[in-house]
Amino acid sequence: MNSAEPASGSTGAGRRRPARPGGLPLARFLARRLVAAALLCVGITLVAFVLTQLVPGDPAAANLGQRAIGDPAAVAAFRAKYGLDKPVPVQYLTYLGNVLQGNFGMSQQSHRPVAQDLAEYVPATIELALFAIVLSLLVGVALGVVAAVNRDRWPDQVLRVVSLGGVSMPTFWVALVAFYLLFFKFGLLPGGGRLDPGMNPPPYATGFYTIDAALAGEWDVLSSAAGHLVLPSLVLAVYTVGMLMRFTRASVLEILGNDYVRAARAKGLPERVVILRHVLRPAMVAIITVAGVAFGSLLSGAVLVENIFSWPGLGQYAYRSAVNLDLPGIMGVSIVVAAVYILINLLVDLLYGVIDPRIRLT
Amino acid sequence: MGALLEVEDLTVWLATRRGPRMAVDGLSFQVGSGEIFGIAGESGSGKTMTAMALLGLLPHAARTSGKAVFEGRDLLSMSARQLRAVRGRRIAMVSQDPSTSLHPMLSIETQLTEHMRHHLGLGRSEARGRAVELLATVRIPDPEQALGAHAAQFSGGMRQRIAIAVALACEPRLLLADEPTTALDVTVQAGILRLLHRLRAERELAVVVITHDLGVLSAVADRICVMYGGRTAEVGPRENVLTRPRHPYTRGLLDALPHPEGGAAALRPIPGSPPSLGEVPEGCPFHPRCGYAVPDCRTERPAPVLVEPGHASACPPDPLGGIA
Amino acid sequence: MTASDSPAARSRRDPAARSPWRQPLALVGAAFIVLWVLVALLAPLLAPQGPLDQLSPKLLEPSAQHLFGTDELGRDVLSRVIYGSQVSLPLAFLLVAFAAVIGSVVGGIAGFFGGWVDGALMRLADLVFAFPGIILAMAVAAALGPQLRNAVLAVVVVSWPSYARLVRGLVLSARNSEYVVASRLLGSSAVRTMLVDLRPNIAGPVLVMAALDVGNAVLLLSGLSFLGLGAQPPAAEWGAMVAAGAANFDRWWVGLFPGLCILTVVLAFNFVGDTLRDALDPRTARAIRG
Numbered sequence: 001m002n003s004a005e006p007a008s009g010s011t012g013a014g015r016r017r018p019a020r021p022g023g024l025p026l027a028r029f030l031a032r033r034l035v036a037a038a039l040l041c042v043g044i045t046l047v048a049f050v051l052t053q054l055v056p057g058d059p060a061a062a063n064l065g066q067r068a069i070g071d072p073a074a075v076a077a078f079r080a081k082y083g084l085d086k087p088v089p090v091q092y093l094t095y096l097g098n099v100l101q102g103n104f105g106m107s108q109q110s111h112r113p114v115a116q117d118l119a120e121y122v123p124a125t126i127e128l129a130l131f132a133i134v135l136s137l138l139v140g141v142a143l144g145v146v147a148a149v150n151r152d153r154w155p156d157q158v159l160r161v162v163s164l165g166g167v168s169m170p171t172f173w174v175a176l177v178a179f180y181l182l183f184f185k186f187g188l189l190p191g192g193g194r195l196d197p198g199m200n201p202p203p204y205a206t207g208f209y210t211i212d213a214a215l216a217g218e219w220d221v222l223s224s225a226a227g228h229l230v231l232p233s234l235v236l237a238v239y240t241v242g243m244l245m246r247f248t249r250a251s252v253l254e255i256l257g258n259d260y261v262r263a264a265r266a267k268g269l270p271e272r273v274v275i276l277r278h279v280l281r282p283a284m285v286a287i288i289t290v291a292g293v294a295f296g297s298l299l300s301g302a303v304l305v306e307n308i309f310s311w312p313g314l315g316q317y318a319y320r321s322a323v324n325l326d327l328p329g330i331m332g333v334s335i336v337v338a339a340v341y342i343l344i345n346l347l348v349d350l351l352y353g354v355i356d357p358r359i360r361l362t
Numbered sequence: 363m364g365a366l367l368e369v370e371d372l373t374v375w376l377a378t379r380r381g382p383r384m385a386v387d388g389l390s391f392q393v394g395s396g397e398i399f400g401i402a403g404e405s406g407s408g409k410t411m412t413a414m415a416l417l418g419l420l421p422h423a424a425r426t427s428g429k430a431v432f433e434g435r436d437l438l439s440m441s442a443r444q445l446r447a448v449r450g451r452r453i454a455m456v457s458q459d460p461s462t463s464l465h466p467m468l469s470i471e472t473q474l475t476e477h478m479r480h481h482l483g484l485g486r487s488e489a490r491g492r493a494v495e496l497l498a499t500v501r502i503p504d505p506e507q508a509l510g511a512h513a514a515q516f517s518g519g520m521r522q523r524i525a526i527a528v529a530l531a532c533e534p535r536l537l538l539a540d541e542p543t544t545a546l547d548v549t550v551q552a553g554i555l556r557l558l559h560r561l562r563a564e565r566e567l568a569v570v571v572i573t574h575d576l577g578v579l580s581a582v583a584d585r586i587c588v589m590y591g592g593r594t595a596e597v598g599p600r601e602n603v604l605t606r607p608r609h610p611y612t613r614g615l616l617d618a619l620p621h622p623e624g625g626a627a628a629l630r631p632i633p634g635s636p637p638s639l640g641e642v643p644e645g646c647p648f649h650p651r652c653g654y655a656v657p658d659c660r661t662e663r664p665a666p667v668l669v670e671p672g673h674a675s676a677c678p679p680d681p682l683g684g685i686a
Numbered sequence: 687m688t689a690s691d692s693p694a695a696r697s698r699r700d701p702a703a704r705s706p707w708r709q710p711l712a713l714v715g716a717a718f719i720v721l722w723v724l725v726a727l728l729a730p731l732l733a734p735q736g737p738l739d740q741l742s743p744k745l746l747e748p749s750a751q752h753l754f755g756t757d758e759l760g761r762d763v764l765s766r767v768i769y770g771s772q773v774s775l776p777l778a779f780l781l782v783a784f785a786a787v788i789g790s791v792v793g794g795i796a797g798f799f800g801g802w803v804d805g806a807l808m809r810l811a812d813l814v815f816a817f818p819g820i821i822l823a824m825a826v827a828a829a830l831g832p833q834l835r836n837a838v839l840a841v842v843v844v845s846w847p848s849y850a851r852l853v854r855g856l857v858l859s860a861r862n863s864e865y866v867v868a869s870r871l872l873g874s875s876a877v878r879t880m881l882v883d884l885r886p887n888i889a890g891p892v893l894v895m896a897a898l899d900v901g902n903a904v905l906l907l908s909g910l911s912f913l914g915l916g917a918q919p920p921a922a923e924w925g926a927m928v929a930a931g932a933a934n935f936d937r938w939w940v941g942l943f944p945g946l947c948i949l950t951v952v953l954a955f956n957f958v959g960d961t962l963r964d965a966l967d968p969r970t971a972r973a974i975r976g
Binding site for chain 1: 813814819908915932935938942949952956
């Protein structure tokens with residue numbers, strides 16, 4: 001659970017650190033990780049599939065009405081339509097083949113292709129999570145640095161409580177409280193949805209309303225979309241800020257003990273420059289690793305809060321698929337989430353190379 | 363030649379869990395402009411803490427007393443801001459291990475130019491031009507290309523040359539070199555020492571070389587201070603200290619050096635080990651390990667006294683006085 | 687947290703001050719844990735009403751009679767919150783215990799036997815890691831049916847791999863240490879070596895991880911209940927009560943108090959766990975992180 005729901009902002013670094021390749025050029029290193037990622041994706045489809053096979057519930061029962069379930073012909077037709085009458089391994093291989101062609105099957109709940117559903121819902125969640133991760137990185141890293149340079153003094157003690165508080169808050173409850181105070185009670189921020197009521201979404205290009213609105217030059221839509229992102233992303237960031245703070249503090253402290261920091265101070269540079277240029281950069285290697293994990297936990301958080309903010313995203317879709325035993329839906333969500341996760345990890349690897357020239361050069 | 367740096371009664375306390383402990387105890391010395399001054403001692407003798415005190419880089423909880431007058435101003439009573447204006451600009455530091463003291467992720471250009479631009483207000487291209495000159499001065503082949511490289515791409519000796527170039531960038535008057543050759547191969551050591559020697563001559567740069575190795579000092583130092591337990595054991599011109607040592611500890615250090623004609627048999631280590639922080643014994647700090655100790659050594663804390671012009675020793679019984 | 691190795695940091699690190707039970711945070715955390723355990727044990731004595739009693743008008747504001755107000759069915763929120771501790775606390779302990787035991791056994795086997803066994807088990811752990819916890823737990827809980835028991839199972843499913851990783855690492859590093867090699871030379875069997883000689887070195891870190899994990903377990907479990915995949919109505923479970931609060935979001939007291947309960951419990955365990963981790967030596971602390 002530590003890694004799936006990282007504890008106290010400290011999971012994952014130990015796991016990812018050894019990824020630094022000894023004398024492997026970045027391109028080959030990335031290629032190797034890409035292959036591993038692809039295998040992981042296949043593995044995940046398998047897990048998702050096995051999981052759905054364990055289901056004692058009958059999807060036909062869950063999706064056909066009360067009346068239809070008593071009609072054997074209707075049940076058989078349902079099973080045949082979704083391939084549920086074939087042997088299990090065949091079902092899996094068929095599914096895998098389809099997935100590779102971008103076909104996730106038909107959702108038994110929305111009666112539309114899952115791929116089409118996902119194309120609509122996934123960008124909403126990703127947009128939210130990206131907004132939240134940027135916010136978390138800005139706040140979390142800054143506060144973590146403050147805690148580290150004030151080690152064991154009062155700002156550090158206070159920030160420790162703050163960060164532990166952040167990772168201890170139930171996200172869904174923070175959402176409720178924030179929604180009540182900031183929207184309902186004081187009306188400071190827009191409440192639910194991605195846009196003001198009555199506003200039409202911008203023409204679809206990326207699915208990110210902010211970007212699509214900017215591309216189309218619809219500035220009122222852009223400002224509405226951005227405004228609607230604030231509240232949910234603030235709520236989601238509570239947990240990840242706590243996590244990133246704690247981790248930033250630890251890795252900055254580790255870096256501060258290095259000779260090269262003393263050497264930078266001996267050059268008479270202002271402390272600000274020493275911290276920002278000489279300390280934060282090496283500390284970022286560990287921090288972006290955690291940021292990757294944090295992104296995963298933002299996706300988890302999104303599942304919990306999307307309902308409260310009427311955010312038409314992956315979380316709501318996943319929830320509806322899960323309670324309706326919509327197998328193609330669940331598997332589609334799982335694969336997309338895993339793929340996003342893997343993509344983020346690849347991005348993190350790439351960033352290592354940008355931050356640390358030793359990876360680029362050796 | 364007036365003294366560039368005049369350290370008087372420097373005392374450094376470090377905070378430990380059992381309260382403050384003295385790491386440097388009443389140290390006094392002068393360094394003249396263009397002089398190479400050696401400070402020798404085993405680990406824990408307080409030599410590194412002396413350098414850190416001069417730069418104002420002691421750990422947060424450390425306290426100092428005494429004076430360290432540099433170019434007419436007392437470093438120990440300066441504000442953090444004033445110290446930053448001196449550090450890197452007037453006094454620079456070269457530390458022991460260039461593989462850890464050069465930043466692994468910043469380019470050589472950044473590391474060479476950032477303090478030039480900060481202290482001297484140089485523009486990017488100006489600073490770059492001077493960086494190329496500096497690298498040429500310390501004999502880095504192909505300086506232009508070296509600027510874009512990173513520390514990991516150089517050998518240990520080259521890295522130390524770069525570290526010295528970084529230290530020299532703002533044309534400081536005083537260079538504090540803490541074990542500048544310890545982490546290097548013997549063959550490379552000589553090159554670094556020759557470089558320091560040449561720089562002193564070319565730039566009238568004063569250098570304080572801090573080392574545990576009297577052999578290093580015999581090659582470059584004009585004067586040598588031998589420290590033990592945070593105090594001066596002996597201080598004087600190189601010739602006098604190395605050939606006519608008056609303190610038994612200096613004698614011990616010299617006997618522990620390998621000698622070209624002596625072979626392995628001649629090596630005589632000093633028995634025992636140096637005191638750790640806060641456990642410096644009463645009286646002469648060296649008395650438990652000293653073969654010449656007399657009862658007074660256990661109670662009297664000796665201060666250095668002149669034994670000949672410019673040469674002082676903190677050993678009142680002076681057992682080596684007759685031998686020399 | 688990894689301590690820096692600068693001399694300055696070393697000289698300032700005080701073993702006495704690092705003792706976890708002298709840290710105010712750990713004390714506050716421990717006090718809250720004890721308090722909540724007492725509340726859970728004494729719930730019938732403390733609660734003014736039963737958790738399911740619908741004795742009052744609906745959605746009353748907090749008052750002297752109903753300190754935390756009443757919910758949408760006219761039940762006393764304070765009483766429900768008190769009884770809620772009887773659901774969340776034991777289940778959190780139980781599932782962390784399950785996850786720790788399962789994970790430790792899997793990790794121990796992987797570390798001790800190595801080879802393809804290790805490879806297979808660790809790839810499985812990687813797979814679980816690649817999912818954000820709640821989505822996997824949601825899939826599992828949904829697959830098994832929305833019930834509290836199944837939610838617990840789901841959380842166990844996503845929780846064990848971190849223990850497996852930790853124990854595997856500890857076993858690998860201990861396996862080659864001198865005393866284990868020595869005891870094998872003396873003729874101890876592999877299993878005996880593992881149980882007798884390695885256990886003391888592994889139990890400590892696993893317990894610290896478990897302490898840190900209780901908070902997460904409470905969060906995940908109440909999250910599933912919030913989604914309707916855990917405790918079912920009318921059970922007094924904190925996450926489900928927050929969900930009721932979300933349905934009546936204009937009546938702030940319905941959701942606020944159960945959420946505060948989750949927060950204080952999780953915070954208490956995180957205070958203790960975090961201090962314990964600081965007290966561990968840096969290498970083990972690093973292992974627990976990932």
